[in-house]
Amino acid sequence: MPLNVDNVMQLFCHLSAQKEMKAAVKHSGSGALLAGAGAFIGGLMGGPPGIAVGGALGGLCGAWMTSGQFRPVPQILLELPPAEQQKLYDEAIAILRNLDWTDMVQLTALVMGNASLQQKLLGVLMNYLSKELRAEIQYRE
Known part of the structure; x- marks a missing residue:
């Protein structure tokens, strides 16, 4: 059965869930600013010691502003624009094209039952x- 972008997104959503x-997309630029x-x-107000205190x-x-903005990956994937979903699909299809499956339930079972396939798809x-996306990723192993 041919794979389409929606099938691959469903598979990635299941795997990531x-x-x-x-x-979390890093906002290091705003934190650095x-x-x-x-x-x-601090330097204007207190000279050299003010620079240290103001920088700290x-x-x-900046760290407080950018922390705690982690979202579930399935939510992020479903919100991707079609062009970005296509990029992800293009990478995954190289791994999935040789699998023999009839529906999404069987494809998901094939992937979830094969640690090597899971690792390859997680890597992608x-x-x-x-x-x-320059995101920081957290997951349970």
Whole structure:
């Protein structure tokens, strides 16, 4: 049975839900900007010691601002635009094209019953999330 993008997205959603994967897009630029602004303002107000204090406070604020923004990977995958889903599909199809299956239930069972296939697909997914979306990933092993 031919695979389409929706089938592959369903498979990735099932796999990532099983592994309890969550991802957060890093906002390191805004955190760094806040740390730099804190150091600058601290330097203006307190000289060299103010730079250290302002940088530390700005860094803490930046870290607080960007923490806790993890979302379930299935939710992220379903919100991807079609062009991004196609990129992920293109990577996964190389792994899945030689499998013999009749419906999504059987395909999912084939993948979930084969640790090697799971690892390959997880690798594709994690590579996509970290490289394309620059996301930090958490999951249960």
